[in-house]
Amino acid sequence: MMLTEKLEQLKALFAEMEQALIAYSGGVDSTLVAKIAYDVLGDRALAVTAVSPSLLPEELADATAQAATIGIAHKIVHTHEMENPNYTSNPVNRCYFCKSELHDTLKPLALELGYPYVVDGVNADDLHDYRPGIQAAKERGARSPLAEIGVTKAEVRQLSQQLGLPWWEKPAQPCLSSRFPYGEEITIAKLQRVGRAEIYLRNLGWDNLRVRSEGDTARIELPPEKIADFVLKTDLPTLVSTFQNLGFIYVTLDLEGYRSGKLNQVLQHIAAP
Structure with a gap:
């Protein structure tokens, strides 16, 4: 059609x-x-x-x-x-x-x-x-x-x-609870921590991203083609310090890159015999 x-x-x-x-x-x-x-x-x-x-x-x-x-x-x-x-x-x-x-x-x-x-x-x-x-x-x-x-x-x-909507390319932005692995308790403090971390990165110019949170670790996901630029252009020590001030202890970069629904891949292992 x-x-x-x-x-x-x-x-x-x-x-x-x-x-x-x-x-x-x-x-x-x-x-x-x-x-x-x-x-x-x-x-x-x-x-x-x-x-x-x-x-x-x-x-x-x-x-x-x-x-x-x-x-x-x-x-x-x-x-x-x-x-x-x-x-x-x-x-x-x-x-x-x-x-x-x-x-x-x-x-x-x-x-x-x-x-x-x-x-x-x-x-x-x-x-x-x-x-x-x-x-x-x-x-x-x-x-x-x-x-x-x-x-x-x-x-x-x-x-x-x-239809002339200027935000037609706007990246998907599911709720912040989607940043946590299944089974990890969600709290308001954790949601705020992840939210502030993503806002910080967006303010640096990185729009299409996720900050996945697992315990004390933040895992940054970016489109694969953006990873090299991110490493070269970002003041990494300042980024780490900022994330640690938000409450994270470890800050990592996902080398596979961002993919919508990535946390759902664990469901395949849960369903496996």
């Missing part, structure tokens, strides 16, 4: 909904959904961002600015997944409990405000990865227009560019 056809189908889907509340993180997927929903529904579309310790303040600022650029009404709510030991113990299905909390917050809000649908930014590629949060959203009646129409991540960026 041509991309123009998929865009028309997305518009038709929202026209049928008549009103929609968008679970809006400010990432490229949910922002595209918000843009199309607003273009079709106008003030009958509402973008809602959930704020918790696992969301970087900079990401909230981006989400707010992007919503204003689109013109869509934007509301902020607070979620409390950090109060759930099923989440903070960081099991392999942690995302299930996160999305359960999110949609248990959004669904009553939607009903209260008169929105019959809660929609999210899940795309067609997400359906082929390990995403337990998708099940939680489905159980609560959420819809995923991008996945329903078969829009892939690459097509999300293409459509965003075609």
Whole structure:
């Protein structure tokens, strides 16, 4: 199916909904959904961002600015997944409990405000990865227009560019809890430590990155083609000192490089006999 056809189908889907509340993180997927929903529904579309310790303040600022650029009404709510030991113990299905909390917050809000649908930014590629949060959203009646129409991540960026959204190349930024290996307890202090470390690196000009945290060790992941430049251009002693001031003891660089969902590779070993 041509991309123009998929865009028309997305518009038709929202026209049928008549009103929609968008679970809006400010990432490229949910922002595209918000843009199309607003273009079709106008003030009958509402973008809602959930704020918790696992969301970087900079990401909230981006989400707010992007919503204003689109013109869509934007509301902020607070979620409390950090109060759930099923989440903070960081099991392999942690995302299930996160999305359960999110949609248990959004669904009553939607009903209260008169929105019959809660929609999210899940795309067609997400359906082929390990995403337990998708099940939680489905159980609560959420819809995923991008996945329903078969829009892939690459097509999300293409459509965003075609629609003139300046952030179409924005790197993926999943919640900070994804920086920890399964089984390691998540705390607010650890989330803040990782968040500050990533902000420090972004301020140095490295946008597409992760700081994985395991115990007292920080492992920096960058795209493989950027690793040599990083080593040559970064003041490594200052970086190490900064990370240690944040609470890390050891600072390492992942020589394999950044790959989305890398922590899920451990699941293959867990599942192996």
